[in-house]
Amino acid sequence: MKIINCEVWPVTLTLEEPFTIAYSTMETAINYFIRIDTDAGISGFGCSAFDEEVTGENEHTVDRALRDVAVPMLLGEDPLSYGALLERLHRQLPDQPTAMASVDMALFDIVGKKAGMPLYQLLGGARSSILSSITIGIQPVDDVVKKATQWVGRGYKALKIKGGVSVEDDMEKLLKVREVVGSDIHLYFDANQGYSREEALQCIQVLHRVRASFIEQPCDKRNLQLLDTLRRDSNNKVPVMADEAVLGPEDVLKVIAAGGADLFNIKLAKTGGIWRAMKLDAVASAYGARTMVGCMDEAGLGIAAGLHVALSCPNVRFADLDGHVEFIDDPSYHAVRIVDGYVYPNDAPGLGFSF
Structure with missing residues (x-):
């Protein structure tokens, strides 16, 4: 099985009412979604929800990490080798865990779908x-x-x-x-x-x-x-x-x-x-x-x-x-x-x- 295509897109999500914690108040949240397509007709999906206070990431760093680093690395690879892929990605994005998480989710989604089992x-x-x-x-x-x-x-x-x-x-x-x-x-x-x-x-x-x-x-x-x-x-x-x-x-x-x-x-x-x-x-x-x-x-x-x-x-x-x-x-x-x-x-x- 090979990865033949990846699509990345942001979605702005709206809260019913503002949500406040000790260091911030928010009314909307941006999540980045990713779709990973394989030549076996199986697609995996994941998403990234960043919090700059926690990991140092923001909308722009997540976008760049996914489009410029993750997607080029994934194309042509076998998604069932997810362990090796994620170790490589972690070395390339050591300070971008939120971006990496969306790729990880999509790979595991493919593995579960290939096995025909809930993850x-x-x-x-x-x-x-x-x-x-x-x-x-x-x-x-x-x-x-x-x-x-x-x-x-x-x-x-x-x-x-x-x-x-x-x-x-x-x-x-x-x-x-x-x-x-x-x-x-x-x-x-x-x-x-x-x-x-x-x-x-x-x-x-x-x-x-x-x-x-x-x-x-x-x-x-x-x-x-x-x-x-x-x-x-x-x-x-x-x-x-x-x-x-x-x-x-x-x-x-x-x-x-x-x-x-x-x-x-x-x-x-x-x-x-x-x-x-x-x-x-x-x-x-x-x-x-x-x-x-x-x-x-x-x-x-x-x-x-x-x-x-x-x-x-x-x-x-x-x-x-x-x-x-x-x-x-x-x-x-x-x-x-x-x-x-x-x-x-x-x-x-x-x-x-x-x-």
Whole structure:
């Protein structure tokens, strides 16, 4: 089998309402889609959802990486040799994981379609669905409580609250949300690097009171030691998750060397796709830490790729696969199904979606 053609195109996706986290507010997101055609009549699809704060990429770098580096390298190659291809691509794009991720997804899509199997089954099939959180951005306290009530009313059983701007507001939100949604709803919290050490410790006390599952990247991603310091200074009351501090499997080793973390957030746009995401999960598992598969603000196709990783790896404990839910014009919105907060793949070969 040979790759005979590649097509790359950007799509601007529009959110139902502006979404705010500790370091940005957005109303739209640009995703880059790629189609890889083979001489066997099989086509694979992938997409890139960049976040410049996290990986340093932007619309222009992703465009150049795909058109000028990835596509010329892929033409004429055998997509079933995806491991060797992705290693070569990683050497050529060491600082472009988001661009690489779209190529990775498309290659794995071809492999699954060639095998005639949904990708998660081909990769291990640990489960057939997974509970996902739905994320609530930074808003006034009353609006967050209202949004939480709405999502629970729509069947979601896990809420991820964004914070990191005002620890006082964040603590009030957490207490009020827990009061309103009851004890059976899972609460996750993400500060997106917004806190000082002292603020993080304050918030952890409240997170412990509301029985939150974890706190995600509370402080500056460059201070790796602080992840472990917060665990020790809080007497391990709430698990601490590394997110922006960890892009690929190499970064897990750096966090471990600095003292470690309880959990690691895997996002395909950070790792460079499925191939390296599974390596990251393996390193975390060997260390004894569980993982979460998360996402950027990305189309349903990207969510599907993350879902197949989450379903195939038994070490994955949590999922935050909601990046497409509030887009109003996503051409791949139905690449996954969400029922009562659980995310299901389309039971078709590969990633389960084709244009």
